[in-house]
Amino acid sequence: MKWNWVTFQVNNLERSIQFYTEALKFEVASRFGSDDHQIVMLGKADEPKLELIWEKEKQLQGLGRGVSIGFEMDELDQLVQSLKGQGHSVEGPIAPNPHIRFFFVEDPDGYRIQLVEQKLSK
Template identity: 30%
Template sequence: MHFKQVTLMVEKLEESIEFYETVIEMTISRRIKTGMGEVVFLGNGKGETEIELVCMPQTPKLEGKGVSLCFETEDLDEKHELVQSKGLNPSEIKTPDAKSRYFWVYDPNGISIQLRQEL
């Protein structure tokens, strides 16, 4: 058994797609329009865990409190510069030990995202 997907109920669908495509380097694998809204699946093309963005006006939205998602990157400094250039106000890069570095940034819906690099 493996973890298949995480579903995020969002208001800012297009901004979220742009964030996950540009910053997290995911691509759209499926996009479904319904009479009630839209559902977009993003993945990395390797069959790993997907993010499902659901934008339906009548459904409760995630407030981003108490939840965070962590993504691993090979070049943390490059990602930090990228999110700064987009005006996303990332935290400073932290180095808690000799094995990893990370920083935090919020996606367009206020979901806390950690970008981490293993050393």
């Protein structure tokens, strides 16, 4: 079995795309739909994706409540400063041991995004 994607329902697709592509440097892998329903897949080719779904007639409440997703990345300090500079609230960085550090940021719909930097010991 192979994991393919995780889906987030969003209330404002363009705002969500902007957050993920500009703030977190995701790539738009594909985009399709109609005037009433849009799906955007974010991520690199041959890697699991983050799927954003927007439906015109649905303005959902409580999106993101209790949901957290983690992404491994490099250069944690630069990303923290960049997000803060863009006005995003950042929780952390937190270092539970010498080999891992992470922080949290919320996306526009309240999904909690954990960004992790791992340092392998030599």
